[in-house]
Amino acid sequence: MSRKHLIAGNWKMNLTPDDSASLVEEVNAVVGKQNAVQVCVCPPFTSLPLVSEKVEQSEVLLGAQNMHDQPSGAYTGEVSAEMLRSLYVSHVILGHSERRQYFGETNVSINAKILAAIQASLKPIYCIGETLEERDAGKTMEILSSQVREGLQSYPSRALDLLVIAYEPVWAIGTGKTATDEMAQEAHAEIRGVLSEMFGEAASSSIRILYGGSMKPENAAGLLAQPDVDGGLIGGASLSAKSFCDIVEAAISAS
Ligand code: PGA
Numbered sequence: 001m002s003r004k005h006l007i008a009g010n011w012k013m014n015l016t017p018d019d020s021a022s023l024v025e026e027v028n029a030v031v032g033k034q035n036a037v038q039v040c041v042c043p044p045f046t047s048l049p050l051v052s053e054k055v056e057q058s059e060v061l062l063g064a065q066n067m068h069d070q071p072s073g074a075y076t077g078e079v080s081a082e083m084l085r086s087l088y089v090s091h092v093i094l095g096h097s098e099r100r101q102y103f104g105e106t107n108v109s110i111n112a113k114i115l116a117a118i119q120a121s122l123k124p125i126y127c128i129g130e131t132l133e134e135r136d137a138g139k140t141m142e143i144l145s146s147q148v149r150e151g152l153q154s155y156p157s158r159a160l161d162l163l164v165i166a167y168e169p170v171w172a173i174g175t176g177k178t179a180t181d182e183m184a185q186e187a188h189a190e191i192r193g194v195l196s197e198m199f200g201e202a203a204s205s206s207i208r209i210l211y212g213g214s215m216k217p218e219n220a221a222g223l224l225a226q227p228d229v230d231g232g233l234i235g236g237a238s239l240s241a242k243s244f245c246d247i248v249e250a251a252i253s254a255s
Pocket residue numbers: 010168172173174175176212213214215233234235236237
């Protein structure tokens with residue numbers, strides 16, 4: 001089953017709306033007309049309205065970095081799926097390791113967000129990954145398996161076309177340390193194996209699994225050439241139009 005590569009930029013807590021507009025204009029100019037590879041930018045909430053306008057005429061998709069699991073109500077500081085939809089957001093990053101680490105998110109709380117996202121037809125980019133201690137203790141596959149099983153508890157098969165997984169080893173995020181091509185492929189194949197046990201082989205073979213963690217133009221080609229690596233979730237390198245677009249070009253070459 002051929003899976004179109006997806007390259008998503010996670011801008012994290014960076015860039016004002018004006019800076020975001022400039023960055024997305026540069027991205028649009030280089031990769032906004034092609035559709036060999038899907039491209040998605042995920043700015044902070046405050047930049048979504050302006051970036052949404054900028055991508056309206058382009059192939060670039062819009063993602064958010066988080067959302068609440070409830071549709072509305074007394075949840076000060078939070079944003080709902082419907083609010084994101086009203087800005088033409090199509091994707092939402094959920095369960096990023098920074099949210100697990102700093103904001104107490106767990107597989108269970110992330111599961112509620114994932115189910116709320118698909119209810120609103122948003123495509124969740126569900127992040128999973130092991131810490132260095134877990135890898136050193138030989139627990140990588142166990143951790144990934146429980147993150148997949150618990151985070152996707154009660155996930156309906158009919159909505160699998162919305163699902164994207166991002167494998168992001170915590171020790172590789174923002175550190176400059178990348179998983180080797182072989183390490184990434186091994187983890188991705190393992191994750192697909194768990195998805196296959198949960199949803200069946202045919203369905204699992206159509207789910208995209210992105211790699212994230214210090215992906216940059218220099219290492220993107222090797223990672224994206226792996227059979228089970230279906231794209232990238234890019235942090236630091238997505239803040240420069242040049243490096244982000246170079247990664248998109250690498251994905252186009254690998255397709
Ligand atoms: P990085 O971040 O590319 O800066 O390592 C990736 C991410 O956190 O999604």
